Amino acid sequence: KAFSGSKSSGATDGGTASRVFGTFLSWMQDKTAPVFVVATANDVSQLPPELLRKGRFDEIFFVDLPDVDERSAIWGIQVRKYGRDPEELNTESLVNGSDGFTGSEIEQAFVDALYTAFAGGREPTDEDVTQALASTVPLSRLMADQLDGLRQWAQGRTRPATTRSTTQPKRRLQY
Structure with a gap:
């Protein structure tokens, strides 16, 4: 900036x-x-x-959206950050349901689920988190063309920040 x-x-x-x-x-x-x-x-x-x-x-690194393993780690971090046990949630379902989400979008979905649960006087459930994910339009969808352009720019110009090949153009996420 x-x-x-x-x-x-x-x-x-x-x-x-x-x-x-x-x-x-x-x-x-x-x-x-x-x-x-x-x-x-x-x-x-x-x-x-x-x-x-x-x-x-x-070196110039390219950091793409989190993959399955990275989203799994992000979910664990965020759930623990808010004092909950990741074992209480179906993290596999949450990981799959958050494909195309950034780390901050994953965090916000969990925060939204916490608010929903708090309003109901209970702990958050898989359903709360799934609903929060469903009501979120991730940037990867809102700005799909820009993301595709950024990935194309990164190809051959940058080094992947993760072990997977992040500079290869990915399929456009289907919603």
Whole structure:
């Protein structure tokens, strides 16, 4: 976000953003200290190309939507985060029902199920979570074209962040 608008004009900020960006690029290129720089971007297409030039970052990783194993781990983390036992829920069903969901969408579905259960004076059930998932339209569906474009951009330009081949275009999720 900090550098997506780095092509500022002198009319809006006196050229400050452009100068800071130039200084940062120079530092990245010329640094002599053993520094590991990490950056994230939701939309890499908005970043200036000079930031992505080889030599700026040692590696560019692509993080795709979580796969089955990753969703299983996310469900376990989120259920425990809210003081519940994952063994009390049918996590296999939840993992399958959350295909195409981001980690934050999985968390929010569980939070929604907690609210439903609280309103009923009980603990959350598989049904509560399943209903929360069903009422959620994940970003992978809302922004399917953008996600496909991002995956295509990543092909051959990035290294997968997980052991599976995340840069291969996936099938479009069917709902």
